[in-house]
Amino acid sequence: MEFGYGQIGGMTLVMLSCCWAALAKEECPQAIFAFGASMSDTGNSEAAFPYQSVAQSNPPYGNTFFGRPANRFSDGRVVLDFFAQALKIPLLSPYLQSVGYDFSHGANFAFAGVTTQNITYPATVTAPFYYWVQTKQFQLFKERTLALWTIASSRKGAQRSYVKLLTKPKHFQTALYFTTFGANDFIVPLFRLGLSIQQVQSNVSIISNAMVQNTEELYNQGARTLMVFNVPPLGCYPAFLASPRIRNMSTVDPHGCLATVNEAVETTNSLIRSGLKDLRSKHPDATIIYADLYTILKDLIVNGTSYGFKETFKACCGAGGGAYNLNPNVSCGLSALVNGQLIQGTSCSDPGSYVNWDGVHVTDAAASFIARAVLQGKHTEPVYKLTELCRLSFEQFSPSPP
Ligand SMILES: *[C@@H]1O[C@H](CO)[C@@H](O)[C@H](O)[C@H]1NC(C)=O
Ligand SMILES: *[C@@H]1O[C@H](CO)[C@@H](O)[C@H](O)[C@H]1NC(C)=O
Ligand SMILES: *[C@@H]1O[C@H](CO)[C@@H](O)[C@H](O)[C@H]1NC(C)=O
Ligand SMILES: *[C@@H]1O[C@H](CO)[C@@H](O)[C@H](O)[C@H]1NC(C)=O
Ligand SMILES: *[C@@H]1O[C@H](CO)[C@@H](O)[C@H](O)[C@H]1NC(C)=O
Numbered sequence: 001m002e003f004g005y006g007q008i009g010g011m012t013l014v015m016l017s018c019c020w021a022a023l024a025k026e027e028c029p030q031a032i033f034a035f036g037a038s039m040s041d042t043g044n045s046e047a048a049f050p051y052q053s054v055a056q057s058n059p060p061y062g063n064t065f066f067g068r069p070a071n072r073f074s075d076g077r078v079v080l081d082f083f084a085q086a087l088k089i090p091l092l093s094p095y096l097q098s099v100g101y102d103f104s105h106g107a108n109f110a111f112a113g114v115t116t117q118n119i120t121y122p123a124t125v126t127a128p129f130y131y132w133v134q135t136k137q138f139q140l141f142k143e144r145t146l147a148l149w150t151i152a153s154s155r156k157g158a159q160r161s162y163v164k165l166l167t168k169p170k171h172f173q174t175a176l177y178f179t180t181f182g183a184n185d186f187i188v189p190l191f192r193l194g195l196s197i198q199q200v201q202s203n204v205s206i207i208s209n210a211m212v213q214n215t216e217e218l219y220n221q222g223a224r225t226l227m228v229f230n231v232p233p234l235g236c237y238p239a240f241l242a243s244p245r246i247r248n249m250s251t252v253d254p255h256g257c258l259a260t261v262n263e264a265v266e267t268t269n270s271l272i273r274s275g276l277k278d279l280r281s282k283h284p285d286a287t288i289i290y291a292d293l294y295t296i297l298k299d300l301i302v303n304g305t306s307y308g309f310k311e312t313f314k315a316c317c318g319a320g321g322g323a324y325n326l327n328p329n330v331s332c333g334l335s336a337l338v339n340g341q342l343i344q345g346t347s348c349s350d351p352g353s354y355v356n357w358d359g360v361h362v363t364d365a366a367a368s369f370i371a372r373a374v375l376q377g378k379h380t381e382p383v384y385k386l387t388e389l390c391r392l393s394f395e396q397f398s399p400s401p402p
Helices: 010-026 044-048 079-087 131-153 157-165 184-192 197-201 204-220 244-248 259-282 293-302 364-375
Strands: 032-036 106-108 176-180 225-229 287-291 311-315 335-338 341-344 354-356
Touching: 032 079, 032 131, 079 176, 079 364, 131 157, 131 204, 176 204, 184 197, 184 204, 184 259, 197 259, 204 225, 204 259, 259 287, 259 293, 293 311, 293 354, 293 364, 354 364
Parallel strands: 032 106, 032 176, 176 225, 225 287, 311 354
Antiparallel strands: 335 341
């Protein structure tokens, strides 16, 4: 259904309003509003701090799909991009992008490096665009958009051509609200503030409370279909495994993941899960989906070969080889002097067979795998199958597993 605002015929309008309440939960979303950190950032950090947020603006970031750096922390697309492609809507513009934006099918507020919790760290640690700030940006975005529609409806012709780039008012209710937070609530204290896993573990309810509270804030602003991704299995990530300090604080499980790290993540996730359950009974008019990224990704990392992936523990882009192809001193896309030698963080030759891209982010191929699983309702609670609600396109996805 691609009606412009004000172009809906009388009959359609009657039909829509009669069935609106009953169908509200069953509708295929035609817009996405995304919130989160680097897992979903499609350019906000680059727009806010141009030429300063380094690695993702350099090759080989973006090479696989875009053929150039695309302000994403991936060799290609992030999970959010696959959702947009499946729904056949444009890739989401970052909210902060002032040139060449297209908000006709939603907007993206995700900002690399930020936490779920309300904390302002020094700029050298992370930017102050944490979850609560993103909900306020969304509030402003929605208010301004609706105000512009009111102005536009009293004008004609060229004067209203800009509305093509605005989110349609009805999409605010039917959109999918897509949230991916939590990893930085571990990464910032562990890697930047020098805290221990035990210290983070003792406070994980702060993370889950913030996740649930902000989900409810989006509900209060009119969101009715909310998909909340949980925290990924950070203990299986190369950056964690290759850090002598983090490794030393943890035990290693039989699969080769850091058990202590994953236990802290699992505790957080079970609190998020039960918090969302409470939210569901409090707001029965909303569809609040818990998307179990942890389980999907851990399965992919542990059982990767049966899904057609060759390397599931090694970073594709990095330096140093070894068990994780990760030298903590040399990031993907950058170079550094190591023992007087200039070492570069470069891409492996076949990113399509790797799960991990740069130590803390997944590859285009793994993002495709995750998106496909979630769109099919695998590991979502309640079961929510966009494959049944929508006519999705998987044409641009990576080949499905054998
Ligand atoms: C845990 O949270 C409390 C309350 O916010 C805070 O005062 C304390 O510093 C936190 N501890 C750690 C280890 O983060
Ligand atoms: C974050 O800060 C805002 C503004 O002070 C406050 O309204 C909100 O409740 C806080 N959220 C959390 C999770 O602490
Ligand atoms: C590992 O932890 C132990 C005990 O906390 C400490 O004595 C040791 O120096 C640590 N090793 C490294 C490489 O950090
Ligand atoms: C790996 O695959 C096996 C067999 O399908 C499954 O039982 C197991 O749960 C999977 N491991 C993980 C960590 O998901
Ligand atoms: C990284 O840099 C530190 C400090 O210069 C050094 O001690 C360490 O050996 C380096 N690690 C690797 C893997 O090169």
